[in-house]
Amino acid sequence: MMADAEGVRLQKVLANAGVASRRVAEELIAQGRVRVNGTVVDELGSRIHPEVDLVDVDGVAVQLDQSRRYVMLNKPTGVVSSMHDDRGRPDLRRFTKDWDERLFNVGRLDAETSGLLVLTNDGELAHVLAHPSFGVTKVYIAKVRGSVTPQTIGRLTRGVDLEDGPIAADKARLLDKSRDTSLVELTLHSGRNRIVRRMMAEVGHPVVELVRRQFGPLHLGSLPVGRARELTTVERGALLTLSRKETR
Numbered sequence: 001m002m003a004d005a006e007g008v009r010l011q012k013v014l015a016n017a018g019v020a021s022r023r024v025a026e027e028l029i030a031q032g033r034v035r036v037n038g039t040v041v042d043e044l045g046s047r048i049h050p051e052v053d054l055v056d057v058d059g060v061a062v063q064l065d066q067s068r069r070y071v072m073l074n075k076p077t078g079v080v081s082s083m084h085d086d087r088g089r090p091d092l093r094r095f096t097k098d099w100d101e102r103l104f105n106v107g108r109l110d111a112e113t114s115g116l117l118v119l120t121n122d123g124e125l126a127h128v129l130a131h132p133s134f135g136v137t138k139v140y141i142a143k144v145r146g147s148v149t150p151q152t153i154g155r156l157t158r159g160v161d162l163e164d165g166p167i168a169a170d171k172a173r174l175l176d177k178s179r180d181t182s183l184v185e186l187t188l189h190s191g192r193n194r195i196v197r198r199m200m201a202e203v204g205h206p207v208v209e210l211v212r213r214q215f216g217p218l219h220l221g222s223l224p225v226g227r228a229r230e231l232t233t234v235e236r237g238a239l240l241t242l243s244r245k246e247t248r
Contacts, residue, residue, distance in 0.1 A: 007047035010034065013055065017062050018233055033058050054244065061240035063233075069101045070236050071119040073228040074220055081108035081117065092119065095228045106130050106215075110194055115140070115212030116220045118239075119228065128243045129216065132191030136242070137170065139214035140186045140196050144205035148174050148182035152203050156186065160202045164192065167199060181208060216242050 014025035014034070028034050032042045035056050048055065050064040063070075073095050075081070083104055085091045089111070096103045096119060106118040107130040120126055129136050159168035171187035182205065186196055197207045213220045217238035223229060231239065 007049045009044075010036070010041060010046045010048055010055075011044065013048060013050050013064060014057070014062065016066075017055075017064055019057055019062055028057055035059075056241070056244075059241070060237040061244055063236050063240055067101070068122045068125075069099055069103060069120060070122065070125075070231040070239060071096075071099065071103060071228050072218060072220075072223060072231055072235075073117045073119055074223045074225050075109055075114055075117045076226045077112050077114045080111045081105050092117075095119070095226075098228070107191070109212060110197070110210075113210045113212065114225060115210075116215045116218060117212075118215060118218065125240065125243045129239075130191070135189035135191075136216045137187060137189045137214070138212055138216075140188070141175065141211050141213055142184045142186060142196055142200055142207050143209040144182050144184055144200050144207050145180070146182065146205045147177050147179060148184055148205055150174070152205065153184070155203055156184075156199060160199055162198055162202060167192065167195065169199070 010029060011022050011025040014020060014028070015022040019025060020028060026044055029042055029044055029046070032040050034041055036046070036048055037054050053064075055062045055064060073092070075092075079090045079092065082091045083093055092105055101121045103119040103121055104126065106120060106126045109115060109117055118129070128134055153172045153174055156169045156172040159166045167190055169186045169188055173185050175183040175185055177183065184200070186199070188195060196210055200207050218231070218235055
């Protein structure tokens with residue numbers, strides 16, 4: 001492929017993707033920090049086909065297809081995770097008006113759960129990240145009824161039995177508690193429906209409020225509820241790197 005006279009010069013592809021200027025891109029190539037389809041390419045005359053080849057720099061995937069959009073939404077409660085709800089409930093369309101592309105959601109959040117939801121027009125990535133078999137890690141903060149004890153936290157990480165089988169949190173920690181409520185952070189890779197709510201109910205602490213703060217390498221940060229923004233170059237790279245690893 002590298003001897004192919006067709007295609008686009010690798011340094012131009014990297015510059016067009018916003019990785020670096022063409023001169024810096026040439027330095028990255030010469031230093032052996034760029035791979036094409038998993039193979040280091042350090043020849044400056046190398047050409048690639050951006051529509052089919054996969055490029056990474058220092059192990060981080062580079063987005064070559066500029067028609068792809070990746071958006072982070074802090075979904076409010078009361079909104080269903082759908083682009084069109086047959087029952088007329090508030091859906092996600094109101095948050096996609098700033099983009100010409102037809103976006104759709106990666107996975108779902110319950111209507112009463114707020115937090116990080118990814119919207120994209122990249123169907124392949126959406127399938128990988130949403131499919132339960134790939135087990136993308138998610139971090140939730142749950143406000144629950146009652147005073148959660150260290151014993152309960154231990155039970156969540158050891159596992160509880162639900163009607164569709166046992167489940168254990170990857171991590172669980174108590175953030176705060178009062179006499180009536182507690183704040184619990186749960187890290188899970190399960191894609192099961194309403195899993196956090198069912199786990200907390202099983203240990204005797206029903207969820208009052210639930211927020212997803214992280215999805216894979218993405219962090220909600222200070223994005224206000226009801227706002228959406230495009231992922232940064234670094235975030236896109238991290239998300240694409242994760243999806244490529246999962247499909248290997």
